Amino acid sequence: MMSAVSDSMADRTGRTLEEWVALVGGSGVDPLDQNAVRTWLREVHGVKQNSQWAIADAAALAAGWVRPSLEDYIDGQFTGKKAALRRVFDAVRAAALALGNDVTVEGRGTIVPFVRRRQFAATATTTSRLDLGLRFTSPPASARLTPATIPGQATHKVALLTVADVDDEVRALLRLAYEQNG
Secondary structure (H helix, E strand, O other): OHHHHHHOHHHHHOOOHHHHHHHHHOOOOOOOOHHHHHHHHHHHHOOOHHHHHHHHHHHHHHOOOOOOOHHHHHHHHOOHHHHHHHHHHHHHHHHHHOOOOOOEEOOOOOEEEEEOOOEEEEEEEOOOOEEEEEOOOOOOOOOOOEEOOOOOOOOEEEEEOOHHHOOHHHHHHHHHHHHHOO
């Protein structure tokens, strides 16, 4: 997607990606603060969201930022009080990856999405639990499901406290979300 956004940047914004990166560099905004760059692009130049992300990413890379690896993103979510939840996440990840060779895991700062053709699940941590967000087009009846809009593109979520909570019912819910999003 970023390639498509970058390729059509000049048509949509009047500047190429390289021109935007140079403009950010001379703006006084810290190019490593991608949030500040996106805000500046939106408020000063009226740049739309997808273009903001592409420009901020390119400006940060040009300034020496190195994108974290998937494991770096995941490790960063399980520090301090949240470290105990890593085993719960690992059980969810193993269950999701066992669904098929077409499952990919993506890294984000606060969630971990699981994607087939589109995102079917995502995890997010609180200090006491791991929320498993599931995207259903036709949700099943389950007392463990709670309607939700987060994490990720979830329509429902399940609160997981221990590895034992990643049981047959949760694996069946995960499979159903996988099947409905393929």
